[in-house]
Amino acid sequence: MQKILFTVLGVLMLLHTSMARAALSIEIIGAGEHQIPVSIVPFGGDEKLGLAINEVVTGDLLRSGLFRLVDPAGKSPHEVAEVHYPDWQVRGTEALAIGTVSTQADGRIVARFRMLDVVKQVELIGQAVSAGDGQIRAVGHRIADLIYEKLTGNKGVFSTRIAYVNRQGKMFSLIVADSDGHNEQIVLKQNEPIMSPSWSPDGSHLAYVSFETGHAAVFVQSLYTHQRKAVANFRGSNSAPAWSPDGKQLAVVMTRDGSSQIYLMRPDGGDIRRISFSGAIDTEPNFSPDGLSLLFTSDRGGSAQVYRMPVAGGAAQRLTFAAGSSYSPRHSPDGKSFVFTHLSGGRFYISVQDFQTGQMEALTEGGWEKKPSFAPNGKLILFASEARGRGILATVSSDGRVKQHMFTQSGDAREPVWGPHL
């Protein structure tokens, strides 16, 4: 197992912007079995921008565990005519990315980039990527997505965003950030707990639990207008919001009729219908990608386990049977498996289970690992972990091979959730 300590320096170049708050260090553990050798030449034109973009692209590709970065070692072609293929074949590179970047009069950053197949000596991608003033990282993530998609056949997730809660003493912040943890934006900051952020399918809203009214209540907030509304604020606890895939319904857990049970409502809080009737704890609902069933956590059998029930209501089926307890189930994007937290022998594991075979597999070695969620391409899983006495964010590839830790600057990172493709 190789261990690379990779500190992102790109952020230093952006100290004058608000994006600079998120100084993260990222630790990558393990590697994919078949890493594709690629060379990314820092773009020409505005060289400072070129280097900053290069930092983001190479960081993204490294973290995926699927690529081996081959140093351009002094060669810096920016146009196809400047590429001498034997130079790259000698280095063992299979794909070469080159390009130029410039800032337009209106402040937009435009990168024109190409990716070349070094072996076949053909162009794989030729595309211009642009973003607004200062959004260097967005350009880098988009280019990394294009490279990833072309070389792996899967959609990239580098341009997606994540949400999590940062706890610092008694202060809680709800944060939205790029998938690499950079470009943090504070959605809500208060000295009462915040829990369970949940993305609307179009990425425009977050539902979450806030204790600002003295108890757990569910809020929905627009990430564009920042307008927010308490959509479930009944006696007791209101929590665990989950969006239906069409964005027209929220599943929410409430105790207004007794124990924690699952209800459906519109995202504005209207048209409330109870759909679970166990009298036990039923919580953490998660819709299947087809919108027809829900996974949830229940202790109706004596210990917390994962169950599945039709959204239309009806009998629930128990899915987890391993020793210990299981919590926080979430469907894979293809609906074929689910990821969850398995507590066994005092350790929390991130585990996946196949619906068809019922086979369960632990993806992590166990420790303090909670609240997993899939990246929208199903290839990575984001979860809350702990290292050096602090709550951190971590990812593991869905085959368990590549793990990475993301350290936020201070405080405990909790309750992460991966957002959708935008």
Added chain:
Amino acid sequence: MKKLVISIVLVNLLAACASQKPNETTAVPAAPATSAAATAPATASAVAAKTAVDPLNDPTSILAGRSVYYPFDVAAVQDADKPLVQAHAEYLSKNAARNVRLEGNCDERGSNEYNLALGQRRADGVMKMLELGGAKAAQLDSVSYGEEKPKATGHEESSWSQNRRTDLNYAK
């Protein structure tokens, strides 16, 4: 500590004087205390104070206990804590103006959402016992903080056992 107790007693006496003037004449049964006053004035005034004090503010009363503790993943009030809950039920039934909020908490094991539900079940369990013991529903409210507001922040049983708790939080 002693000073604090005395000042609480005084405050309560003053409060009693201020709010219960019409009842002063009915407070006659305190006669034995007055007769004792003849022989030992100091003791007598102490006894008088004691009868007037709100037992909720008496640190020697069972009512001074405001927390119920649980084993892991359990929400039922344990036998050891039942007398405490029953004493609070009796107090609430005799003091209809007092309101109490039950605040359920959990240790950090389990998911945050499961623990929120478990904390609510703990608080609701105490609430139900108080109601069965004579408290009125209108005097009671319950919330859960799950694992979000730990009293002890360590990651071992000595901290966890303090965090698996329902607090009885009386409104001032």
